[in-house]
Amino acid sequence: MKGFGVSVYPDMDSMDRIQSYLHLASTYGCQYVFSSMFSVQGTKQEIIDYFKELCDCAHENGIKTVLDLNPPFLKKMGVSYDDVSLMQKIGCDVMRMDIPYGREKDLVLVQNPYGISIMFNASGNIIPELAYFKEHNVPEDRVMLGHNFYPQPYTGLKWKYFLQNNAAIRKYGYPLQCFISSHAPDAHGVWDAVYGLPTVEKMRKLPIDLQARECLASGNMDMVWIGNAFASEEEFRSLQEVMAAPRPISESPLKKVLESYGFPLPQYSEDKKLRIIMDSDVTAQERYQVFDLYPQSDMGDSSEWIWRSRAGRMLKPDIPARTYEKKMFAPGDVLVVNNNYAHYAGEVQIVRLPIENDGIRNHVGKLAEGEMDMLDLIQDGDVVTFLEKK
Structure with a gap:
């Protein structure tokens, strides 16, 4: 069964609005919420408070949390590849590593004792890392793959590259995700993103349900996440229709x-x-x-x-x-x-x-x-x- 997720930005929106949005998204079958943790400015405690509140809000609505991270940011937060206890305390379900540590350290990371899944960047050359994980029998529920989104027009992935790369990733069996865009008025994201946040450039201006259907129909995609916020209820309704199981x-x-x-x-x-x-x-x-x-x-x-x-x-x-x-x-x-x-x-x-x-x-x-x-x-x-x- 295919799934979809949303993205929110707690440094740019009130938690009341995010709470309402996640509640609405959950009624249409949303499974994950993504947020970029390393792009948020503030003290260590302010950032912890931001994202602890976000994770609590998501869990109240039955939604798993995915936080975007990288090694320099984690070091600043006092988190290392062999101790992610802070992420567990915050309530993070999936750590998305925009930049990996390197396969030996990443192997320790995916084996963390808290059951936190680790998502790796699927838009680059991740194949050697996946092969290493398979050699070490890393189970499929501990590793996920997630593409980048591209705020700047005309910079998203080539469709042909997207298809070829996903086919190579699929051989390793780990679940795979990409981003699509809302066209709701005032939809926004990190770094003043106002042109949508898709993974694939040709998707940027397509209706949201067509973006989802094409990405999922490509054959190797498990989930699509809306990269910008806030999608409209009409868009959620169209995604629910797309995700509906076929009639028996x-x-x-x-x-x-x-x-x-x-x-x-x-x-x-x-x-x-x-x-x-x-x-x-x-x-x-x-x-x-x-x-x-x-x-x-x-x-x-x-x-x-x-x-x-x-x-x-x-x-x-x-x-x-x-x-x-x-x-x-x-x-x-x-x-x-x-x-x-x-x-x-x-x-x-x-x-x-x-x-x-x-x-x-x-x-x-x-x-x-x-x-x-x-x-x-x-x-x-x-x-x-x-x-x-x-």
Whole structure:
């Protein structure tokens, strides 16, 4: 099950506001709160007080705390790799080491007696460190990997590098996280960040739910955290929709049909979600084919021209042909096969390359802006759930 987190900055906001925010986030399934401890100015005791109050507030809302740290800051606080008792007293659940000590000292750190997980910076070359941990049988609940966020526009990670690096990290089995951005008015972060706080540059201006869906659909990401504060309730609502588990096959309208064919019922615990803008004249039956029938999946033997789910035809629906004035369907168009090709009527298809409007398919909608990139992340056999963009 995928998860999401938020970030807060107790040196920039009142604890009352943070408390309200964390309570709201928790109602939508937030699991972690991140904060940059080493960027806070103040005396040692002031910093301890800041973050003790933050950790208490998070725990009251059932949220785990992740504090961003580095060796020079820890030394200033009187914390060493072999004694993190102060972090335990503060209430820190995860120490994120923006800069590591080095693998021998880090091995001692991850074996701390307090059960504090250690998160290492995933945006650099962490592979030798992970290999060392595996050689020493460090369990997967003691190490996490977390990417940087990038406050300055045009400085975030390249998408290709992000994918390649995550694939290399995934081989070691430790959970992996990245940052996405809120677009709420006045959202802010460390160092006067007002341009969002994503890990990947191409995500900076995308809707928050699309950022999350693309990062998670990339195949090696476990969690996304909102880097800036404060996200809106509408954004939380969209993330909750993204994180929702797929509907169980036992409740599918196709269950009896699949059983009658003797097919083993498909087992799946995750899906990938596409957001669609539906046409105003779409029929109730066409909506049913798109949104209510599941599981939807391309079996892998489709052409380059379309993504194709056969599920919709199994119930032999009645799909009268409707006129569509254009001669060609464009990439991103969502189609349902109609009664002019009755054997296939009810299939849901998405156009990848322009195809002729030959009269056997009804135009029912189109992918929302930016969703073609999401479609490219859907592999053969992936279960797809369609979400409507209002």
